[in-house]
Amino acid sequence: MTVLVTGGTGFVAGWTIAQLLSRGYDVRTTTRGRRPAVEGDHEVVRADLTSDDGWASAMSGVKYVLHVASPLGGSGDLIGPARDGTLRVLRHAVDAGVSRVVMTSSCAAATPPPGSTGTFDETLWTDPSLKFDEYRRSKLLAERAAWEFMRDKETSFVTVLPGAVFGPVRSRSNSGSVRVIGRMLDGMPGVPRVGLNIVDVRDVADLHIRAMTSTAAAGERFIAVSEFMWMADVARVLDVPARSLPNFVVRAASLVARDLRPLVPMLGRSYTYSHAKASSVLGWDPRPARTTVLECAASLSQRAS
Template sequence: MSSATVRSRRPAVPGRYEVVEADLTSDAGWAEAMKGVRYVLHVASPMSGSADLVGPAREGTLRVLRFAVEAGVERVVMTSSCAAATPPEGSTGSFDETVWTDPSGVGIDEYRRSKLLAEQAAWEFMRHKDTSLVTVLPGAVFGPIQTRANMGSVRVIERILGGMPGVPRIGLNIVDVRDAADLHVRAMTAPDAAGERFIAVSEFMWMADVARSLDAPSRELPNFVVRAASLVAKDMRPLVPMLGRGYSYTHAKASSMLGWAPRPARDTVVECAASLRQRAS
């Protein structure tokens, strides 16, 4: 989420769930919200629009865990990110959950650092607690959208559909939002998942391949063009450290332990684009 405040809309199906409001930067409301709760899925973390991403991500996570433990919650599933499992600069090949991002590494931006430090703090806090912890590490989350607000990764698809003159040579480790949700539920209920990290990625695709899947212009921009453009276009600066990154992730652990079977990345991309077009009308 782009805000430290967790908000939900009125239930679409009356009586199915209760809606409360809480803030990752305040203790108010959390004790009441945790009463009678068996499982907690902690999915909210700031992505942009804040000068400080690390503080709300780390302290907010610790706040959720503290109140969950005090309430006797059985398990917390925390949404981390592949940003917390970034291999060293220049790496190629496929990586798994044993990788941890080096916070001092080249090109490690504030978002990656916030996800890393929040997850590390979570594991440290939950040592020797009765409540179990599981973390799920999604890649670039695409798929059908419910709203055009706070779209996160989906802005990549939106920009491609908008007619970019060319696409940067950036690789994406893609997961469908529906598959990410499914993995969270599996991690929540499977006894053997306690104390584990799970990569949530289907497949790797270059942005040019994503564009071709959408019948959009797919000419790759030379890296030096993107670097030059980033000097004047602030929104392109986060792309520079990602240029040429060709590593992927394996979801073998989630598949073998939890029976997780994500859909092909191309299907996710195409359905995401269809959803964006529908929401634009």
């Protein structure tokens, strides 16, 4: 029983591959030429979300596809590669007769309007008419396009929507969102008033595999979030300086510091997500956020030493 995991160099993909191997699955993963995040007994094929080359052979003999790969940041267009790359993977999976595709979306595709409070779940879709950053729009439009494409296909489809993914890193090169923890450990002049809906990367991997095999998961979205923490609370857990930066300081700094710009729409947000559906349908039981933060920091410190 072969599982294809796309984007094998990534943070989530690395842990997903490792868990699949530990559970006895045959694993194949795609990369754009870089070494995958996991060394071990699995097949690596070259395929890129921007080209059809390699995808037909990557899908050959595959029962399940976990589509984890996605553009993450930097300059340039994210929406086109995220949406078109997702549709490319889905077309090849359907053509190959894959039984099920589980796609990694994001809570970015279930973002309430600015100023919202309370607890939200998978029934929420980000309003595309609202002004959000390009990453958030790319995740929304990619997932929307995916559901539209898969509507009448025999291949079943599931999406997993993680929050802020932290946890132990397998290497410094595939740390993803863990950079937030790394910056705190390295020393920050202060922390913005930003709330994080935290989830452990190992629990995200586990939820993908549960969604892959459960008959009840077909045609469903699943929020992957453990707990909400303010960045200042994360800093206190890490025992690092936690002086809060006023919102106007962050906004002003973002005019010259590009990496701060995605934080601006998040300033002051205090809404949370419920993982009740993943727990009730799939038996998913995520780790406490504090545990995730501490084990993430420990792994970063170990890698740096």
